[in-house]
Amino acid sequence: MTNRVYAYLRASTKEQDAERAKDELLSFASDKRITIAGWFIENESGACLTRPELIRLIDLAQPNDVLLVEQVDRLSRLNGEDWDKLSCLIKSKGIRVVALDLPTSHMLIQNGDEFTTRMMDALNGMMLDMLAAIARKDYTDRRRRQSQGIVKAKAEGKFRGRQADTDMHERIRKLRDAGMSYSDIHQLTGVARTTISRVIKLHG
Template sequence: MNSSRTYAYLRASTDEQNADRARNQLLEFATLHGIGISAFFVENESGASLYRPELMRLLDVAQKGDVLLVEQVDRLSRLDARNWETLTTMIKGKGIRVVALDLPTSQMMLKPGDEFTDRMMQAINGMMLDMLAAISRKDYEDRRRRQAQGIEQAKAAGKFKGRQVDNGLHERVLKLRAAGMSYTEIQQTTNVARSTISRILKSQSPE
């Protein structure tokens, strides 16, 4: 009897994004493959950062043979080579199986077979994960470079105004805090990063 569990990891890279679409896709995938999702770990953090609280919590909870389920590999990583190696070492060290909807070979890991087949699939899956992680990192770096170039061009043209404040979000966070909600409760309600919540609250504190 297979006692392994499946943990879904959802990451939105900006405060404006939400994980509802990805959550629905993972639920549909789980239903299609006859598996249950034991828990969802959701956060608004950059995939270029190794230390993401919810990802680290998932890795701490998961046991050998459990599945880490993601919509796309870039939801798990936009890390540079050194940090990606650190993350994969952590995952392999715990014996966790990574399954991504955009990586068909990984989906074969849902139903472990004999030892030889499992080792072969782990090797193939590892290579494919490395490749997609490298592509995700390059896409991240290319996007940042284009963004920086666009900002420089806008500055040169006198059109750059910087990042605009989301007044609606600020108002919601302040009202929720005034109502007595904790940082965690506000994060769950607004689906924004704790760092953003802290920044908004500090901006309203007296000097």
């Protein structure tokens, strides 16, 4: 039995509109005659596993609840190891992932017999893995092109140097605000404790 539907919206930076796809998700929900029980919205990199709103959604969800996203890359641009961790966490909670760009997942909203449900779960799992791998490749390709652009800019004397990692600073602040210790933040982000302390002091 399908229970609640939770929508997850993500953008990589503060300059991007994380709520851009909200109307599309609402239209999809209307077509399928389902109600979105909650919205989880954040500006975090899809290549990072430590996303507070996504983790909060997963913690709140119960078996057969639906995690609704616009595209699989909104859920993951993770490397293989981190995607396995996230995928296992989602499966262990019995959460069904439904993505607008993954038509096979749409059937998971409907209640069916046990055989059909298991078959669709298996098919959807394979398709999710494939699209997650494609999203990761797109991410690494884009990063490579950026690196090539920096090399060219340096050669032309136009490169300004490395700027502060504002995304990481914001992530550390959010994790600290959520009550996590320095050790917990270190384990989740891999950032040195001295850096964590400096960032937290910098942002008050």
